[in-house]
Amino acid sequence: xxxDGRRGGLEAxxxxxxxxxxxxxxSIFSKIIRGEIPAQRVYEDDAVIAIMDINxxxxxxxxxxPKEPAETMADLSDAAAxxxxxxxxxxxxxxxxxxxxxxxxxxxxxxxxxxxxxMHVHFHVIPKPQGGGLSAAWNPMTVEPERIADTxxxxxxxx
Ligand code: AMP
Numbered sequence: 001x002x003x004d005g006r007r008g009g010l011e012a013x014x015x016x017x018x019x020x021x022x023x024x025x026x027s028i029f030s031k032i033i034r035g036e037i038p039a040q041r042v043y044e045d046d047a048v049i050a051i052m053d054i055n056x057x058x059x060x061x062x063x064x065x066p067k068e069p070a071e072t073m074a075d076l077s078d079a080a081a082x083x084x085x086x087x088x089x090x091x092x093x094x095x096x097x098x099x100x101x102x103x104x105x106x107x108x109x110x111x112x113x114x115x116x117x118x119m120h121v122h123f124h125v126i127p128k129p130q131g132g133g134l135s136a137a138w139n140p141m142t143v144e145p146e147r148i149a150d151t152x153x154x155x156x157x158x159x
Contacts, residue, residue, distance in 0.1 A: 047083035
């Protein structure tokens with residue numbers, strides 16, 4: 001094909017086109033990253049921003065957001081995940097110092113069924129002051145140990 005001859009084929013075109021491009025994303029977090037809408041930024045580097053949540057569950061509630069506009073954790077590249085992982089403990093320490101609250105949740109929702117409202121992957125850092133912060137029901141199931149092991153082996157084969 002002509003286009004293949006001129007440009008090195010479809011594979012070359014794919015290589016020049018990132019799977020995710022924050023310039024093409026319309027999520028509210030991409031707009032914040034591009035500076036199109038305001039946010040209280042607490043951290044920024046090439047791959048990550050952290051902002052204050054506008055509807056905090058507790059004082060100091062921050063969001064740590066990779067600039068790569070992956071919708072959910074399953075879509076996130078290893079490099080972007082590593083960049084977020086490097087920043088998270090620093091944000092947690094700063095939030096703890098500023099709020100004086102040592103306990104906190106690092107929470108990450110994937111999919112509307114799991115409570116995700118903004119479809120651009122992000123991590124909540126939510127202080128847990130006494131009597132405040134996040135309330136979540138934790139309802140463990142009773143599952144046979146062999147079934148747990150079997151599921152674990154299936155997951156391990158795919159990682
Ligand atoms: P999730 O339900 O995990 O998708 O969380 C989305 C979070 O983004 C919520 O806690 C919102 O309060 C927060 N949020 C939405 N819009 C903004 C915004 N413009 N600036 C800061 N936080 C926001």
